[in-house]
Amino acid sequence: MTITTVNQEEWVCNANDVLKLRLVCAHTSDPYEHPEGEYHQLLPQFTYSLFGPLQQIYGYKNLKIKLYYAAGSLVTYLDVSYDEKISDHLPGAKPTDVIGIIREYIPEGFMTNYDTFLQRVQKDTHAFVPMGEKISEYRLSDDDSTVYEIYKANFNTPGFKEYHSRLQLFVLLYIDGARYINEDDEKWEIALVFQKKSTGDSNIYNIIGYCTMYAFFFYEKCEGSKPLSEIKDISNELNETSNFSYSTRLRISQFLILPPYQKQDHGSRLYQALYRNLLANPWIKELTVEDPNDAFSDLRDKNDLMYLVENKIVEGLPIPLDKSKVEEVRRKCKLDQRQMHRCIEMLMLKRLN
Numbered sequence: 001m002t003i004t005t006v007n008q009e010e011w012v013c014n015a016n017d018v019l020k021l022r023l024v025c026a027h028t029s030d031p032y033e034h035p036e037g038e039y040h041q042l043l044p045q046f047t048y049s050l051f052g053p054l055q056q057i058y059g060y061k062n063l064k065i066k067l068y069y070a071a072g073s074l075v076t077y078l079d080v081s082y083d084e085k086i087s088d089h090l091p092g093a094k095p096t097d098v099i100g101i102i103r104e105y106i107p108e109g110f111m112t113n114y115d116t117f118l119q120r121v122q123k124d125t126h127a128f129v130p131m132g133e134k135i136s137e138y139r140l141s142d143d144d145s146t147v148y149e150i151y152k153a154n155f156n157t158p159g160f161k162e163y164h165s166r167l168q169l170f171v172l173l174y175i176d177g178a179r180y181i182n183e184d185d186e187k188w189e190i191a192l193v194f195q196k197k198s199t200g201d202s203n204i205y206n207i208i209g210y211c212t213m214y215a216f217f218f219y220e221k222c223e224g225s226k227p228l229s230e231i232k233d234i235s236n237e238l239n240e241t242s243n244f245s246y247s248t249r250l251r252i253s254q255f256l257i258l259p260p261y262q263k264q265d266h267g268s269r270l271y272q273a274l275y276r277n278l279l280a281n282p283w284i285k286e287l288t289v290e291d292p293n294d295a296f297s298d299l300r301d302k303n304d305l306m307y308l309v310e311n312k313i314v315e316g317l318p319i320p321l322d323k324s325k326v327e328e329v330r331r332k333c334k335l336d337q338r339q340m341h342r343c344i345e346m347l348m349l350k351r352l353n
């Protein structure tokens with residue numbers, strides 16, 4: 001039946017509520033209909049990048065957007081269903097093009113048939129292995145049989161660009177203000193954390209979180225160095241070299257631990273692994289962070305302070321520290337000036353107390 005007026009409010013829903021995000025491990029039924037399966041349910045935090053500042057979707061009743069990912073390979077399933085659509089009642093009304101919008105943010109090749117998706121999840125569960133170079137591993141406690149492995153990759157790593165294109169939607173959904181990065185830019189380095197469960201003859205890898213980092217040229221004025229004014233086109237010089245074969249300022253851009261794994265120490269373990277890695281790399285001169293939020297600043301402060309205390313970096317130095325001493329410590333720790341001053345201030349206050 002066609003009507004000419006409708007109560008518009010009845011046709012508006014909150015995108016965060018209707019987007020059903022799942023990380024599917026292995027199970028036999030659609031986790032939305034049969035929640036007893038093996039999967040993680042994720043509640044999106046920010047959908048404004050997709051659906052506008054009000055995070056609202058217009059034109060449907062009982063809308064469900066199922067966006068499921070295989071927990072390791074991130075093979076994707078998308079299904080959009082609803083009971084009623086406004087344009088069926090009000091000709092000319094323009095409901096939000098939900099599938100069209102989501103398609104802009106996820107790569108082609110997603111599945112729309114649940115059984116096909118499930119078969120692929122089951123196949124990938126034992127077949128998927130992380131790409132890139134393993135840089136670290138840890139257990140959350142000594143008696144924990146699960147191992148977590150950290151890998152480093154870039155967009156030249158075989159298969160990684162495709163993997164990242166499936167992964168990157170999570171930064172929009174969980175980091176306020178995040179944007180997609182340029183996958184054609186070779187200066188990006190990405191570290192990924194995987195949970196590894198051993199099952200006799202194979203391992204199952206599930207994604208826990210990841211961090212994107214950009215390798216900037218770091219200009220150091222020292223004996224023999226070219227003045228900055230003589231370096232006309234830094235990108236030309238850098239394109240001839242691989243990342244980290246020139247003095248680098250490494251900037252953490254996006255740092256994400258997926259919600260089911262937050263507050264279990266994974267963020268700290270990832271940060272510590274990255275920090276250890278960069279301390280050992282003579283080409284990396286400084287670590288900076290792009291627009292950190294409070295949660296990340298806390299994590300960073302805590303871990304930097306722990307490093308400074310455990311390694312007795314500022315122990316026994318007279319208060320107030322003189323400028324050259326601070327600079328010496330800063331270069332050694334490869335922290336940026338602001339972070340170094342924050343840490344020293346906190347340590348000095350602790351000593352005065």
Ligand code: ACO
Pocket residue numbers: 174175252253254255256257258261262263264265266267268269289290291292293295296298299302
């Ligand atoms: N039980 C209880 N609490 C624990 C445990 C545990 N087993 N292990 C750690 N914690 C606590 C820590 O002590 C810490 O507490 P505090 O906040 O009171 O200091 C807290 O959990 C967080 O520490 P981690 O577990 O190491 O950190 P987490 O893995 O949760 O990662 C992060 C933190 C990255 C902020 C994560 O929550 C996240 O991804 N959030 C969403 C995205 C985001 O905000 N990213 C940062 C954006 S800024 C940028 O990208 C540069």
